[in-house]
Amino acid sequence: MVQAELQHLKIAEYLIDCISAGVYKEGDKIPSENELCRQFGTNRSVVRQAVARTASLGWLTSWQGKGSFVNQRPRLVPYNLSSSTCFSDNMNNQGIMHSCKLLKCVKRQPTEKEKYYLQLDRESSVYELEILRYVDRCPISVTTTILPAEKVPQLEKHLNNFQSLYQVMSGYYHLKPRRFKSVFQAMLPVTSDAELLHIPENVPIIKIESFVNHLDQPVEYSNSRIRGDMQKGLITF
Template identity: 75%
Template sequence: MVQTELQHLKIAEYLINCINTGVYQEGDKIPSENELCSRFAAKRSVVRQAIARAANLGWLTSRQGKGSFVNKKPRPVSYSLSSQTRFSDNMDDQGIVHSCKLLNCMMRRSSETEKHYLQLENDPSVYELEILRFVNQCPISVTTTLLPAEKVPRLEQHLINFHSLYQVLSDFYHLMPRRSKSIFQAMLPDTRDAELLDIPENVPIIRIESFVNHLKNHPIEYSNSRIRGDMEKGLITF
């Protein structure tokens, strides 16, 4: 990129840094376009591009004829990832109010890849669940989980008043899930995930693909979690 193309990024970074350090606080109006043009010796189009970037990332809201104002930013949540990670335990340990919502539950035939992941041999059927999780009433993650149907028969009967998948697996099926592997990837959300997580489509998310066993070599779950990048701080323990 040439210098002129980088200028709007520098202005956006300046605004975000001012918000992070408390120079501009929630509800404050940031300097006008004219002020920013003068301060950075920049064209109005460049300043507008910078403000739009900060707004798209969730830091600002622009109001026609009034200017741009600082949004309330969610406080990042520390999420400890280990072989025995449980969302509810993680939040309880930190004293954070949390909840979850079961969006979908269906039984279907697995794909060849899913059969391989879950080592399905006799019965290729899986339960697919989609779970939306919240902290302090704010959506933080959406997870698609696959479970071998033969290991969790009549699962749908145990999902009334759902609040914890692993509690269901433990109470009704005597399964003790242990994470064996997780793959992380930073990416942008698709339209549906952005709507569920209440974020703009250009705010990054963290995708965690996890493989979970019961005992040592008995796959019980394959999951794909999409977590808001502006709300989660990962902690991996060894």
């Protein structure tokens, strides 16, 4: 049992390596089950497990009676993370087509954690925004952002034709957001995020919690979930 498990992982790794190296290109049909059985000296059950695993990770699509074909791979996007960068500026500086969609904007009472992070008192309220961002029309990240309502009064009035949160913060509220801390974590997505990002639930994401100040006062706490297969981070010190 253990040997079969290891063998199907080995075959899946081989297929992914071949696709990554361009041996099998987008739209190509990979070798048949029989060919892979002969190549690796194993049975069809093990090969099917390997192909199913490769497909579940987004590399292949299998069609009954036709075989398995290489999927289009998403663009790998470099992202420069520094104290002053924002998504729009990052993409514009690289000439990358991007867009975003505001999924939610609600005004509510903060949680205890949000009160602590944003240094809020008992009577304060916050705005919660959820933003889905795209690169080349492909979803790359979903971000939940918490803002103190007193810093961005009547925020909902400035979100028509929403393109960039930092443009709103600087243009309407004269804030100069500066990221002072970010916490990274690799993890698997929850179902709702996987659906928004168009990925299987077993494809890892990068979670980034960011803490942002304006003139040394907390002005934003955000939680971004980013597709691990689309982003390459660059941290500037």
